[in-house]
Amino acid sequence: MSNWHVNLLTLFPEMFPGTLGMSLSGKALDKDIWSYNSINIRDFSSGVHKSVDDTPFGGGAGMVMRADIIESALLSIPNQGRKIYMSPRGKTLNQNMAQELANEKVLTILCGRYEGVDQRVLDAHNFEEVSIGDYVLSGGEPAAIILMDSCIRLLSGVMGNNTTPDEESFSNDLLEYPHYTKPAKWVDSNGVERIVPQILTSGHHKNIEKWRLEQSEDITKRNRPDLWHKYIAEKP
Numbered sequence: 001m002s003n004w005h006v007n008l009l010t011l012f013p014e015m016f017p018g019t020l021g022m023s024l025s026g027k028a029l030d031k032d033i034w035s036y037n038s039i040n041i042r043d044f045s046s047g048v049h050k051s052v053d054d055t056p057f058g059g060g061a062g063m064v065m066r067a068d069i070i071e072s073a074l075l076s077i078p079n080q081g082r083k084i085y086m087s088p089r090g091k092t093l094n095q096n097m098a099q100e101l102a103n104e105k106v107l108t109i110l111c112g113r114y115e116g117v118d119q120r121v122l123d124a125h126n127f128e129e130v131s132i133g134d135y136v137l138s139g140g141e142p143a144a145i146i147l148m149d150s151c152i153r154l155l156s157g158v159m160g161n162n163t164t165p166d167e168e169s170f171s172n173d174l175l176e177y178p179h180y181t182k183p184a185k186w187v188d189s190n191g192v193e194r195i196v197p198q199i200l201t202s203g204h205h206k207n208i209e210k211w212r213l214e215q216s217e218d219i220t221k222r223n224r225p226d227l228w229h230k231y232i233a234e235k236p
């Protein structure tokens, strides 16, 4: 097992590794920097129809995944580590949480479908609920992929040396400044000549740093007043 392992409890094991099998995370998977194991919850259903869900007590729309079947699937995992249930009502994933989860050795992520899972299995096994944002997906699998991606890129050996995490968005409560590359002068399809901000080609590192900070501040103020207020309050 690698140094960062994820057990996935899902009705759609073929959704993994999905995009995590490509690009940097895919290379890291090949190098065994991280590993995963998908467990098909349906394999733990004993009924002839292999059903995993039932109608909700108290009535209402949709179906609920059964606690007993999820528990059997969970107990088939010898080393469960931190248990997470992907759910829009969970604590919202952010960069701090991604770093914290990247520091764990083993995670077990439960991906729900239908209206959700029987609350009792979450209570019985102390699942932490994590949301990836204020919108509702049709299942937890894409959310698990996003959570895992945010962690994998923080594992050592994944990104190479030319990234400095403190310059990234969110690392200091600011969003990232804009980037430019060659050609320095570019005419867009409307005939507008677009020149790279002169300061970036000046070679004056102190001024460049100052310009980038100002840009980060402007973008944060404009797009994320919540982050901006936090930044202002915590700025030394």
Ligand code: ADE
Pocket: 086, 087, 088, 130, 131, 132, 133, 134, 135, 136, 137, 138, 139, 140, 143
């Ligand atoms: N499952 C459905 N919607 C979700 C969300 N926003 N975050 C995490 N899991 C989910």
